Amino acid sequence: xxxxxxxxxxxxxxxxxxxxxxxxxxxxxxxxxxxxxxxxxxxxxxxxxxxxxxxxxxxxxxxxxxxxxxxxxxxxxxxxxxxxxxxxxxxxxxxxxxxxxxxxxxxxxxxxxxxxxxxxxxxxxxxxxxxxxxxxxxxxxxxxxxxxxxxxxxxxxxxxxxxxxxxxxxxxxxxxxxxxxxxxxxxxxxxxxxxxxxxxxxxxxxxxxxxxxxxxx
Numbered sequence: 198x199x200x201x202x203x204x205x206x207x208x209x210x211x212x213x214x215x216x217x218x219x220x221x222x223x224x225x226x227x228x229x230x231x232x233x234x235x236x237x238x239x240x241x242x243x244x245x246x247x248x249x250x251x252x253x254x255x256x257x258x259x260x261x262x263x264x265x266x267x268x269x270x271x272x273x274x275x276x277x278x279x280x281x282x283x284x285x286x287x288x289x290x291x292x293x294x295x296x297x298x299x300x301x302x303x304x305x306x307x308x309x310x311x312x313x314x315x316x317x318x319x320x321x322x323x324x325x326x327x328x329x330x331x332x333x334x335x336x337x338x339x340x341x342x343x344x345x346x347x348x349x350x351x352x353x354x355x356x357x358x359x360x361x362x363x364x365x366x367x368x369x370x371x372x373x374x375x376x377x378x379x380x381x382x383x384x385x386x387x388x389x390x391x392x393x394x395x396x397x398x399x400x401x402x403x404x405x406x407x408x409x410x411x412x413x414x
Contacts, residue, residue, distance in 0.1 A: 208381040233265045235400040275405025283397045300409040302394045320412040323348035338383035
């Protein structure tokens, strides 16, 4: 089994439907138990949950929940024409993500946390590709948004961060979901706030169906 090189890290999230018809994304940073799960509309009211149950809402704006393996929770409030709001279970603010031609995560004290900008080839039939910049503008990693089963194949992720094969060695199967998942390729392990923002962005994109770069609109 290959491993990430030089302290780099991969976090893959795959989307499925729950029995309630809500979308669910499961994040893994390697073999074994999941890192976290995100659930569409877990904080929505009765009407929103009924819309999902009867299949009228296959992703979209709402209050989505990320639950980590240790039980800690992050809420992702996806909105139309307004920033996405990230908060913890106790209501404390993590920050917001402002979406436009590119997207920027801003902390609760108004300091920039991360930028999401297009890669050189931002769109293909299989993937949307984004570069992630840290608060200083240096490249921190890449974000692949998987559109079709072909986007999971190994040839799509060969780069200087990884060996010729990694943990996920089989292409995923087509699912009745708008987006099949995400893949974060990071040059180092994120700190806790960066991790919350990165997974929050993945939930916002896959479950909230929010575009983060122009090519996704």
